[in-house]
Amino acid sequence: MHRAADAPARLLLLAARRGADRRPGGRGEARGRGQPCHGKPGAADRARRKRGPCAVQRGEAGRPRAAALREPHRRAGAHLVISWVVFDVGGVLVDEARLIRGWADVLELTEEAFTQKLREGIAAEKGIGGTIRELAPHVDIKAHRARLNGLEIPAEADLYPDVRAGIASLRQAGFRVGIAGNQPPGVAEALEALSLGADFVATSAQWGVSKPEPGFFAEVLKATGAAPAEIAYVGDRLDNDVEPARAAGLHPVFIARGLWGEVHDPRVQGCTRVGALTEIGLRLRG
Known part of the structure; x- marks a missing residue:
């Protein structure tokens, strides 16, 4: 007699438990990606922990956010970049015009004439010294170079x-x-x-x-x-x-x-x- 009377109460209790399972967060709800399962970390949680706190933040489509790109001269795919x-x-x-004028004066040539001779000497791979020696074999290049060194000290002009x-x-x-x-x-x-x-x-x-x-x-x-x-x-x-x-x-x-x-x-x-x-x-x- 008591068991028959208790049956409806047990049915109501069972229905209440099933309803609780279907509420958000209950056991019957489908889990989303990365949502904890019985207290264990999901895939997203594990990936986040693996990246660590210094991982580059990314925006849509996995692209690095603009804040992470600090150097505009870096080229995509390059291992080393010019810094x-x-x-x-x-x-x-x-501009070495002052020095050229100084040597033209030493050689008693006009600036234009000496500049042209220098062009020819450079093209022939004689350099400045070789060109001067060819133009004036008697000139002590070392002595004049010491005197003209001041012309190589640059000023704003x-x-x-x-x-x-x-x-x-x-x-x-x-x-x-x-x-x-x-x-x-x-x-x-x-x-x-x-x-x-x-x-x-x-x-x-x-x-x-x-x-x-x-x-x-x-x-x-x-x-x-x-x-x-x-x-x-x-x-x-x-x-x-x-x-x-x-x-x-x-x-x-x-x-x-x-x-x-x-x-x-x-x-x-x-x-x-x-x-x-x-x-x-x-x-x-x-």
Whole structure:
């Protein structure tokens, strides 16, 4: 008698339990992706823990969010990217017209006549010294060079017009900037005093080694602390800049200006070429 009377109550209790199972969070609800199952982490939780707190945040379609891309000069798929741009000095940052006029005076030639002789000497791979010796065998080049060294100390008026804007644009684009060239004592200090915005300034006189020697570019690597493929070296000469920089593993950039740039321009192949320093950032990013 008591069991028969209790049957309806047991049926009501069973129905109430089934209803609770179907409520959100109950045992009867279908689990979504990544939702905990009986206290164990889902797939999404495990993936999140595996990535850790330093994982790059991603937006739609798995693309990195813009905040994670800090350096616009990085190229997709590249293992090493160019992060440094290092400049030569003469013919790149500094117009050497004052020095050429000084030597023209020594040789008692007009600036135009001496400039033409220099073009011919550069094309014949005689260089400045060889050209002067050919023009005036009696001239003591070493003695006059010591006297004319002061003409190689750059002032604001000796800078090419695009120098400050070119360096500023590179820094704004995220590149670091260096200056390193074959120069006599005093040039590095003069360039530092001009406050061009470079991270370092160095010369062959300070390093004790000159281009095109491999040791010069080894010093460039030390000064930047970067791998060769991360450095672009900007120069106006094929023999002193483009070829030895490439041999050292750097990315050569040729600028066609000054006497050397003018003569070597038709022979330069297989490297980035620019007509102005303000073009470099765009060319390296492309």
